[in-house]
Amino acid sequence: MRIVILGAGYAGLRAALDLARFRREQQLDVTVQLVDQYPYHQLIQLLHLTATAGITDQKSIYQLDQLLQGRDIERVEGRVTAIQPLERVVRLADGRALTYDRLVLALGSETAFNAPGAREHAFPLHNFSHAIALRKHIVSQFTRAASITDPTELRITMTTAIVGGGYTGCELAGELADWADDLCRQTGAPRKEVRIALIEREGHLLPHLGPWASHEAVRRLERLGVNIFLNTPVTQVEPCLLRFGDGRILRAGTIVWGAGVRAPALLAEAGFPTDRIGRVLVDRYLRVSGQAVVFAIGDCAAVANGRGGFLPPTASYAVRQGAHLAQALADEARGVAPRPYEPVELGEVVSLGPNDAIGNALGVPVLGYPAVMLKRGIEEYYRATIESA
Numbered sequence: 479m480r481i482v483i484l485g486a487g488y489a490g491l492r493a494a495l496d497l498a499r500f501r502r503e504q505q506l507d508v509t510v511q512l513v514d515q516y517p518y519h520q521l522i523q524l525l526h527l528t529a530t531a532g533i534t535d536q537k538s539i540y541q542l543d544q545l546l547q548g549r550d551i552e553r554v555e556g557r558v559t560a561i562q563p564l565e566r567v568v569r570l571a572d573g574r575a576l577t578y579d580r581l582v583l584a585l586g587s588e589t590a591f592n593a594p595g596a597r598e599h600a601f602p603l604h605n606f607s608h609a610i611a612l613r614k615h616i617v618s619q620f621t622r623a624a625s626i627t628d629p630t631e632l633r634i635t636m637t638t639a640i641v642g643g644g645y646t647g648c649e650l651a652g653e654l655a656d657w658a659d660d661l662c663r664q665t666g667a668p669r670k671e672v673r674i675a676l677i678e679r680e681g682h683l684l685p686h687l688g689p690w691a692s693h694e695a696v697r698r699l700e701r702l703g704v705n706i707f708l709n710t711p712v713t714q715v716e717p718c719l720l721r722f723g724d725g726r727i728l729r730a731g732t733i734v735w736g737a738g739v740r741a742p743a744l745l746a747e748a749g750f751p752t753d754r755i756g757r758v759l760v761d762r763y764l765r766v767s768g769q770a771v772v773f774a775i776g777d778c779a780a781v782a783n784g785r786g787g788f789l790p791p792t793a794s795y796a797v798r799q800g801a802h803l804a805q806a807l808a809d810e811a812r813g814v815a816p817r818p819y820e821p822v823e824l825g826e827v828v829s830l831g832p833n834d835a836i837g838n839a840l841g842v843p844v845l846g847y848p849a850v851m852l853k854r855g856i857e858e859y860y861r862a863t864i865e866s867a
């Protein structure tokens with residue numbers, strides 16, 4: 479059985495590593511191809527740290543060739559441009575075509591630039607190159623600011639506006655507030671001119687964590703010097719300028735767009751049924767609705783949460799769906815009926831700078847130092863599971 483996995487992120491890599499292990503331990507008659515546009519696996523959860531020099535670049539990526547060494551997984555580097563389920567073919571940008579017996583869609587999500595001008599004038603933070611580009615831009619703004627004498631120009635240059643109060647926005651705002659001290663020392667930019675604005679359309683931050691978390695996140699980020707604008711929809715982005723629904727404007731030398739995600743368009747273009755943000759609808763077995771041999775996991779899959787909605791796009795669900803599907807495909811190869819996927823809510827932790835975090839662990843709120851330690855523990859555990867699988 480030839481299994482092709484599209485995407486070597488949290489979900490796809492886990493599925494590939496587990497399948498290779500099952501193949502070795504149970505002598506399964508399967509081959510595994512893992513396709514990604516990059517030669518590395520990205521720890522997307524750490525991109526805000528790469529963007530603010532909180533970690534060295536090499537800590538947020540793993541070279542796939544090293545990670546997959548000796549693991550009986552064929553790595554294919556290439557950008558998927560089309561999927562033709564009737565022919566069971568995947569097409570890559572360089573003209574190559576891959577055929578499959580089972581196809582796993584694990585292509586993640588992309589930034590949803592859902593306001594005019596956002597794509598052109600704001601920085602996304604959704605992959606490693608975005609993080610590097612954003613960091614370079616911020617350093618150049620601070621460096622330039624050191625020699626600006628005009629107060630208005632200085633104010634604009636030293637303002638960073640982050641749109642979207644989810645993971646990306648809160649984690650980046652907290653980290654940037656901390657980095658600003660070092661950055662001002664290194665570049666000579668005036669510390670008192672640093673302004674970080676976090677702008678959210680709804681009346682709360684971090685919607686997945688509930689109202690208590692929003693209240694705490696606002697309080698803690700404000701303590702770090704972040705200005706929070708709630709109930710503030712952005713209607714237009716122009717060079718160094720945001721326009722809000724109530725007619726106000728904000729001028730900022732750096733604009734970051736973290737207001738929403740959507741699944742890659744090629745999934746709907748392939749004819750798969752999708753939800754309103756392009757995620758592929760799957761059944762209890764993570765099988766794409768109406769498809770016999772195509773499965774979807776992670777951010778690009780709309781997986782029912784059992785309460786009438788869909789699971790949130792988190793790394794934790796992505797990894798566990800990858801593991802579940804690997805087991806199900808191994809079961810199928812052995813002629814055993816696969817079990818349905820039952821989502822378990824383990825919780826989430828969001829960092830608010832290097833020394834603070836907020837979240838819930840199995841439904842119990844965690845804050846401050848224990849949350850920071852929990853987040854570090856989760857990261858170390860993840861690293862151990864992919865390095866030693």
Ligand SMILES: Cc1cc2nc3c(=O)[nH]c(=O)nc-3n(C[C@H](O)[C@H](O)[C@H](O)COP(=O)(O)OP(=O)(O)OC[C@H]3O[C@@H](n4cnc5c(N)ncnc54)[C@H](O)[C@@H]3O)c2cc1C
Pocket residue numbers: 484485486487488489490513514515516519520522523524525526556557558559584585586587603604645646649742775776777778791792793794796826827828829
């Ligand atoms: C800044 C930021 C902070 C976050 N923080 C947290 C957090 O603290 N906790 C948490 O649980 N979640 C967090 N998330 C969300 C989490 O990162 C995602 O839920 C997780 O990455 C989803 O895993 P995935 O495997 O579905 O997709 P990904 O990890 O995005 O992997 C998708 C893979 O598909 C590849 N790919 C995509 N399109 C193509 C194509 N056309 N051709 C070939 N390859 C392709 C990509 O290169 C990538 O390797 C954060 C996200 C961001 C952006």
